[in-house]
Structures are given as C-alpha cells and as structure tokens.
Amino acid sequence: MIYLDFYGDDTQGSVILQPTIWYHMVYIYDYPTRTQFVYINGKLDKSNSNKGSYKGDSEVLTVSYTSANNLLDNGPLGINGAGTNFQFTAFGRIDQGLDLLVDPSYVQVTGLVYLDTKDYPYSVAVWIRPTMITNGTIIHVSSDTNDTSWSMSMLGFTSAGNVGVQDCTTSNAVSITEPVVATGMWTHLTVAYAQSNQLRLWINETVYGTSSTIFTSSTADAPVTVTLADRWYDKNF
Template identity: 30%
Template sequence: MQQVWLNGNLDGSRLASAYDGLWEITTIGATFQLGKATGFNGYIDNARFEARAKNSTEILDDATLHVYYSFDDGSLTDNGPNGINGTASGRLSSTTGRVNQGLEFNSGSYMYYSYNPFYFLGISGYPFSIALWVKPAGSYRRQTLVFVDKLNDWCANLLVITSFGQLVAIGWNDATVAANGPILRFNIWTHVGYTYSTTNGIRLGLTTCSPGYGGAFTGALDEFYLYRRELTAAQIWALANP
C-alpha cells in the first residue's frame, strides 16, 4: 500500500507492490531526467527517512507536534520531531516530576529560545494546543507559565497565574480575551490543557502584552506539549493520564 499524507491527513493511497530496484543516486530538491536537473523552488526542512511504514498517529505527530519536553534529568532537549531545544536563563534544576523528573523554577529563572520557533502562535486563526503539568510553590502572585514575544511587534502571556492563584488562558481576537480556570493549589500537580481554534475559540481544561498579568514562576513543570492543531477533549485527557 502506498499512501501520501499532507499535514498529518491522508491525501491519497493505492495498492502497490514493494520496490525491487537497486539503490541509485538520491537527491533532495531536484529531479533528473535525461541528465538534466529540474530544481525545486521553496523551502525544505527536517527531511527524514524511516525504513518502515509509520502509522497514522506517528504521522500526525510528525506533522503537528511542535515541541515536547519531558524535562527528565533537567534536560531542555525537545523530545518531539523538530529538535527545538530550549536554553536556561538562571538556575533550572531537576526535581521529582509528575512523570519521572520535572523542571524546577525559582529566583526568576526561565527557559527561552534564541530565535522564534513558534511562528504559528502569531498567525491569526491558526489552531494550537498546549498541555503541561504544573506544581506552583511559594505564595500567590502574578506568574507567567507561557509567554510569547515577537520582537517590536506583539507579545502575549498565553498562560498565567493571577495574584489570587487563578489560572488564566489568554488569546487574541482584535483585543485580549481570556478563559478563567480554577485556583491552583500549592505543591500539588495539576494538568493544564489549553486549546484554540476559530471554531471553538479558547478552551481551558483541567483534571501587546496583556496588562495585569505576568511575572516569574516559582514551582515545577513537567511533560510540556505544544501542538499545531486543536486537540480533542479525549486527547487532552490521555495526556493528563499518562
């Protein structure tokens, strides 16, 4: 069976026998006919070869799982398909996580990137989903869990904790809109799921910079996922029950 997938969705398929030819010269970005190269105009990234047929779940993750950080052993390495590793500012330390190890934040420490890997968060109407485990510590105050900044353009505190300990998800629709969640308890792991699409808007689930929000987070995070699609309630539930 031959199949072609676009953005994680099956686009076409047909019955076909296995390739039984010999290895020849392989090219990426050009095809050769009668000794003449016909080049591709555009961009190609993250090209990989797998010596097996992937299933639909694996292909969907390849297409839409943007980053996944397990934070095991204090690592900021992206365990997803794109290799978008983070950089620490201040002291980030490994701690007991919800799943294996998590990452502890204190004294104003945070994780950042030297470039803009999350371009789609600034595209109007582009769906996305964020899922992570949170365990706040210290005292209730304004704290930021996820902050996105496009230099000299816009910025947004996507997930914050208010001075009353309430979880708030921020979105943009010509003005700041927010979905309010519950009060987060200290030293207790809570799973947070935040999804957005033009169909359903912002959905916050539990088991210009926004004024009045933001600040350094004190506590621990674990199992951070960012998708370029809207996850279903069942998919968020699966992440909350590893």
C-alpha cells in the same frame, strides 16, 4: 490518514493528508469511556468506543526535552531550549522536572512558526506544582526573546490566585478566568484554540472554561518565542 494504533485495536481517520503541508494532530484515549479520538487541526476526525486500554511501557507519549539535565529537543525538529536560573529536579510529575524558584528564572524556546499563524489551531499543556499562585505568568508568547515587541500572557495566575487564559484578536484580548489551584500539588493545565471550539481551558483533563465570543486568533505574524516563566515575568492577568 491519521492513525491511532493500539496493536490491532485501532482508529483510522477519514481526512486525506497532503504532502508538504503542516498538520496539528492530537491522539486521545479516554479511559472511563474506553474511547479513542483523533483530531486534525483542532477538529475531531474520528472516534471509536469500546476500545481496550493502552498497554505500552508508558501512559504518557511526549515529544519534549527528556534528556538528563539539558534542554535538547529529542524530536525531529531540533527546537532546543535555553533559560536562566532554572534547575532540573528528579521530582517532576513524570521523571525530571524544572524548578523556577528565583527571580528571574525561566525557560524559552524560539522560532515557533505555526503558533504565530493567524487563526491556526494550537494546544499547549503543562504540569505545574506552584509554590505561589498570586500574579505571574506560566506560559508567555512573544515576538522576541526579550519581550520588546508583541507579546501575550497565554496562561498564568490573576492577583486573586485564579488560573487565567488569554488569546488576542487584532484589537483586544479574549480571556477566561477559572478556579484557584492548590499550591504544593501537581495540576495539569491545557490551553487550546480552534475556530470551531474557540479558546478553551482544561484543568486535570476537565473542561473548565470556553470563551464566550467567537473570535479570530491574531498573533505577531512572525516566528514566536514561548517562555515558561516564574511569577516575575509578567503580570497582565
């Protein structure tokens, strides 16, 4: 079972997990309500309220590229990144960040299997501090690194500067268009899909949009590449 541990102030899930099966797990602690949540494959497994605050060394738990000045995956999967014309900066939202300021500039990770699995739940989160908000992609998903076949602009900006989110069915795109975000300020964006909740967008931990239609997410049926891009990369919103 999934387990969220605050050292004796815990939440244990109810779903029995099976070996050799991949699961998408999310742990959430809501400070205002003092509630712990544990999700499996996009569905709430268990929640507990009146829990004490997290008192660890950091308020952010990550599995990411945290080594200084490289894109080596510190997690167990070894999914290293690569990119073009990007720069590391000491002024990220938390510790280091990436500057994508010239055309072209982007960072990619490849060989992601479950993001290409039909109707499989996912969530993607990113901190941004944009210098421009007219057109362009923040997160792009494609079947290869050169974007020559199947592709989708998952998260980006419209021509009016609104945040846009997309997913695909077998025949068309499902989109959400939400507010304009400020330039020069940090904003936290989260995109999530699950069949029970459909496509959703969070801005600074507040749900801003949910797709109005029920749909089945359909992808490339092959391991995909995710590109964190500057504004040149795609303009399909």
